[in-house]
Amino acid sequence: MSAVEAFAPRATLNIRDVSKSYVVDEKPLPVLRNIALDVQPGEFVSIVGASGCGKSTLLRLVVGLDADYEGEILLNGRRIEGPGRERGIVFQEHRLFPWLTVEDNIALGLDGSDEPQHVLDKRVRDNIALVGLAGFEKAYPHQLSGGMAQRAAIARSLVTQPAILLLDEPLGALDSITRAYLQKELLRIWQQERVTVIMVTHDVDEAVFLSDRVVVMEPRPGRIRSIVPVGLTHPRQRASVEFARVKGEILRDLSGE
Amino acid sequence: MSDAPSLRSARPSFNAGALGRGLVIPGLIVIAWTVVTHGGLVSSNLLVPIERIIALPFTDEAGVQLWPALLASIVRLIFGFAIGASAGIALGGLMGASRLADRALGPSFNALRQITLFAWIPLLTAWFGNGDMPKIIYVAMSAFFPAALNSYIGLRGISAQYFEVASVLRLSRLTRIRKLLLPGALPSIFVGLQIALITAWLGTVSSEYAMGNGRGLGGFLLEGRGQFRMDVVVLGVVVLALVGYLINVGCAKVFRRLLAWQGDNK
Structure with a gap:
């Protein structure tokens, strides 16, 4: 398998005192309050929390789909304004365009690039290989299983060589066997690409298995309750005492004891 | 890889079972028709034996006129449909893609849509006479509304999730x-075109029938009725239905091929 040659550019993300409310029945409903988080280049940070704690909303702010918030989000010191190709995102649903083949879906991210076609073609090929989909370039999304479609979505988000990859419960809709398998794949891709990752998940086990740090959020309004450093070497053993200890700590924070 | 996809592509191009089931009712009608006409139940001037209908376009002096009439109708259909469907896709597309256009044009479009097309005939003949022009306009109008409406629905139906990906x-x-x-x-535009083609075909025949004058299947029917030739009328109706049926089948086949990405489960 050929690695994607250039490593991702380094990215430092600073989320400074971010708050956001929706307006429901003409009354403001706070969804995020005073979120502060710094993510270092190459770091893998997970955000866990009960549904309604605003973790997906936070990701939408970082990717630039929603600009209506207070506070500041800085990428390498510059304020984020709208979406940008230095930030890739994978949603819980694969969101591949059903009318495009796998390779055409992945090539979408390179639309409008100045580089010569053969370079772009190679980038698409390399990313297909990276996620283990070689041989399925011409397949349509409906011909893929859920896990394979999500791999294609990961390749689509990586093809732009983003500095930071945002994962919004990317494995949440998959069965447990496929999920465990793709967790290892995500780990491999992250180590290979050295990309900064922020992943939203409700699976504590998954967060501990993959992350350098786990951000625990609590709902109504969404706040950061604690940030737990994992501090274990890869590959992590789920059955180990240390793994269970970190997991236990996070679960305690989640239940608010 | 545990989750290998199965690449489904083979699709039976011809479903004999479905065709067989589809032929049951027409078959029963033909049998009943034959029994009635040959059993002496009715006098033959009002209901003609089926074999005479089939022979009519090849043997009968009035029946032979079917061919030029059919050709004239199909030419009208093609011109009218091409004009109406493209205008419909353009307007529906504009309203579907632009909120501004939707707000500006939507109410007028929806009001016009409520008018029975037949009501336009007196106006069209008053403005354009009873030649080919008003007929083609009428056919174009019959194609316009379904094409516009379904293009609009198709654009509006695209999931917001995909627009997020695009941004x-x-x-x-x-x-x-x-x-x-x-x-x-x-997919929705194709559904619109299929409906538009059918309504345009019905529009073709009814405009010819209502505006008289000139060759066409509608005129053929009109003449048959005028001469009290029920066999000619029945032949015209059968051909009218047959063309409509072929349009439907042809559209379904072509569109399914063009929408291969949908797979079998659609």
Whole structure:
């Protein structure tokens, strides 16, 4: 398998005192309050929390789909304004365009690039290989299983060589066997690409298995309750005492004891 | 890899079972028809034996006129449909893609849509006489509304999730149109075109019938009725239905091929 040659550019993300409310029945409903988080280049940070704690909303702010918030989000010191190709995102649903083949879906991210076609073609090929989909370039999304479609979505988000990859419960809709398998794949891709990752998940086990740090959020309004450093070497053993200890700590924070 | 996809592509191109079931009712009608006409139940001037109908376009002096009439109707259908469907896709596409256009044109479009097409005939003949012009306009109008409505629905039906992907990937306007709006709306546009083709065909025959004058299947029916030739009338009706049926089958086949990405489960 050929690695994607250039490593991702380094990215430092600073989320400074971010708050956001929706307006429901003409009354403001706070969804995020005073979120502060710094993510270092190459770091893998997970955000866990009960549904309604605003973790997906936070990701939408970082990717630039929603600009209506207070506070500041800085990428390498510059304020984020709208979406940008230095930030890739994978949603819980694969969101591949059903009318495009796998390779055409992945090539979408390179639309409008100045580089010569053969370079772009190679980038698409390399990313297909990276996620283990070689041989399925011409397949349509409906011909893929859920896990394979999500791999294609990961390749689509990586093809732009983003500095930071945002994962919004990317494995949440998959069965447990496929999920465990793709967790290892995500780990491999992250180590290979050295990309900064922020992943939203409700699976504590998954967060501990993959992350350098786990951000625990609590709902109504969404706040950061604690940030737990994992501090274990890869590959992590789920059955180990240390793994269970970190997991236990996070679960305690989640239940608010 | 545990989750290997099965690449389904083979699809039976011809479903003999479905065709067989579809032929049951027409078959029963033919049998009943034959029994009635040959059993002496009715006098033959009002209901003609089926074999005479089949022979009519090849042997009968009035029946032979079917061919030029059919040709004239199909030419009208093609012109009217081409004009009406393209205008419909253009307007529906504009209203589907632009909120501003939707707000500006939507109410008028929906009001006009409520008018029975037949009501336009007196106006059209008053403005354009009773030649080919008003007929083709009428056919175009019959195609216009279903084409416009379904193009609009098709664009509006594209999931907001895909638009988020488009903005995250910073797709250019042109790419958005080519890779998202157009293919996303295509299934619905095709449904619109199929309906438009059928309504345009019915519009063709009814405009010929209502505006008299000139060759066409509608005129053929009119003449048959005028001469009290029920066999000619029945022949005209059968051909009218047959063309409509072929349009339906042909559209379904072509569109299914063009929408291969939908697979079998659609």
